[in-house]
Amino acid sequence: MRILLDEDVAVQVLEPLRHVLRGHRVDHVQKLGWSGKKDLFVLRDAAAQNFEVLVTNDARQLDDPTETAAIKRSGLHHVRYRQKYDLGVRGLALAFGAVVSAMPFVVAELAMAEGQRLVRISSIGPDGRHSTVDPATDPPKYWPR
Template structure:
C-alpha cells in the first residue's frame, strides 16, 4: 500500500513508520518535490493521481470543513487521522503521537486490506500524562518482594 503523510505529521514520524511498514511505500509531503504547502482541498486529488491509497494526517478538523470533506470523498482515498495533543508539546507530544500511530496503524492497514470501499479511520490516542505513562515506586516505603532491607543486614 502507498501512504502519504500529510504536512502536519512530524517528519520524524515518517522515518519511524517506514521502519515499521517495510512492505509499504511511505512518503511525507515535505519530502516530495513541489508538494510542500499544497492545500488540503488539492492534496487529496493530487495524491490519488500519484497512486497513493492512504493519507495519514493529524488535522482532526478536516472533516468539519465542507470543501475538504468533498475533496476527501471525491479522491476515494482512505484517510487515517490521529490526534496529537498540542498541550503536550516537545518530546512528550511527539512520543505520544508516535506511540499512537505505531500502535494503531498496523491494525488500520489490516482493516484497509479487507475494505471494499473508502474508509475514514481515527486512531485512538495514547495518553501521554505522567500518571498514565509511569508507575513510580519508592522502595523505602513500598519495597518490592525480595528488596533488601536494613533489618536483613
C-alpha cells in the first residue's frame, strides 16, 4: 500500500512509520517536493501517483465541502488524527505514539476494505501512560531490602 503523510504531519514520524509498516511505501509531502501545495492539489496528485492513503493532522478538511468533495473524488483513504494536547514536544510525542501504534492496524483494515474509508485515530492522553515508584518509601515486593 502507498501511504502519503500530509504536510501537517511532522516529517520525523516518517521513519518510525516506515519501520512499523514494512512492505508498504510511506512518503511525506515534504520529501516529494510538494511543500506548500494546497490540499486540493495534493489529493489530486496523490491519486494520480497511485497513493492509496493520506494521513493528515488537518481534521478540519472534513468541515470544508470543497475539500471533502476532493477527498471523495481522490478515492484515497483519509486517515486523520489530532495533536490534542498543547504540550510542545511532549504533545508531539503523544501524537506520534497514537499514529505509529495505530497505523499497522489501520493499514491491515484498509487492505481488506472494498472502497474508500475515513479513519480517525484516537489521541493518547498524558495521564495514565506510566507509573512511578519510589523504592525508598514504597518498595515493591521484588525490590531487595
